[in-house]
Amino acid sequence: MTTATPPSTPGTAGTSGQQNATVLVVEDEPAIAAAIAQRLSAEGWRVEVARDGLAGVDAATRLQPDAIVLDVMLPGIDGLEVTRRIQAEHPIPILMLTARDDETDMLVGLGVGADDYMTKPFSMRELVARVKALLRRVERAQQAAVTTPADPPMVMGDVTIDRAQRRVHRSGDEVHLTPTEFELLVMLASSPKTVQTRERLLAEVWDWADASGTRTVDSHIKALRRKLGPDLIRTVHGVGYAFEPPEA
Numbered sequence: 001m002t003t004a005t006p007p008s009t010p011g012t013a014g015t016s017g018q019q020n021a022t023v024l025v026v027e028d029e030p031a032i033a034a035a036i037a038q039r040l041s042a043e044g045w046r047v048e049v050a051r052d053g054l055a056g057v058d059a060a061t062r063l064q065p066d067a068i069v070l071d072v073m074l075p076g077i078d079g080l081e082v083t084r085r086i087q088a089e090h091p092i093p094i095l096m097l098t099a100r101d102d103e104t105d106m107l108v109g110l111g112v113g114a115d116d117y118m119t120k121p122f123s124m125r126e127l128v129a130r131v132k133a134l135l136r137r138v139e140r141a142q143q144a145a146v147t148t149p150a151d152p153p154m155v156m157g158d159v160t161i162d163r164a165q166r167r168v169h170r171s172g173d174e175v176h177l178t179p180t181e182f183e184l185l186v187m188l189a190s191s192p193k194t195v196q197t198r199e200r201l202l203a204e205v206w207d208w209a210d211a212s213g214t215r216t217v218d219s220h221i222k223a224l225r226r227k228l229g230p231d232l233i234r235t236v237h238g239v240g241y242a243f244e245p246p247e248a
Helices: 030-041 053-063 079-089 103-112 124-147 179-189 198-206 214-228
Strands: 002-005 022-026 046-050 067-071 094-098 116-119 154-156 159-162 167-170 173-175 233-236 240-243
Touching: 022 030, 022 053, 030 046, 030 067, 030 124, 046 053, 053 067, 053 079, 067 079, 067 124, 079 094, 079 103, 094 103, 094 124, 103 116, 103 214, 116 124, 116 214, 124 179, 124 198, 154 179, 159 179, 179 198, 179 214, 179 240, 198 214, 198 240, 214 233, 214 240
Parallel strands: 022 046, 022 067, 067 094, 094 116
Antiparallel strands: 002 046, 154 159, 159 167, 167 173, 233 240
């Protein structure tokens, strides 16, 4: 069952697209769900709350929200299965909330299609910043699809990155990436063998102005390696990462 939260007067969302955004919150703890919904509504976004996993899947299908804030531990089906079902129907940016600060859990979440994660307890200010970043990336991708001429696919060895269709193949097999993973891969592959600092990746891919999320970069790199193989992205310890084109 879902409960609608009426939108408030548009607040500090950065663009008209963000001000018109719909955010689905899937959280079974009433106090946390209410606090999140109230804070996101204050940004001018339409917010709806689902109290369990199945209700969350149904609400995502019905609303087609611009972003989802999703708790991992839910009654019915957990957040990982919710993510699998939602992403199988229609890719939607998902910010996953987890009570355990365990990198394995984070990697599993990213592996099934989440775009970002936060560990409880968290600040509402950071939550809003993360959701804004998700919405900016969606809006940026939509604008690029409309205004940018189709770029030819990037072909490097057995890896093909089709920026126009946002699809990736390796050795002829399609590799399904989340929107964040795709943008991170394109950022790295656009400058082969060039080291990109974690701070620059955060700024360009996540739209974060500070270095507080460098662990997020590391986890997404690990998720990319799991999907594409460990040989494509080289770690430069203490600095960042570089894309290493495979031999043809």
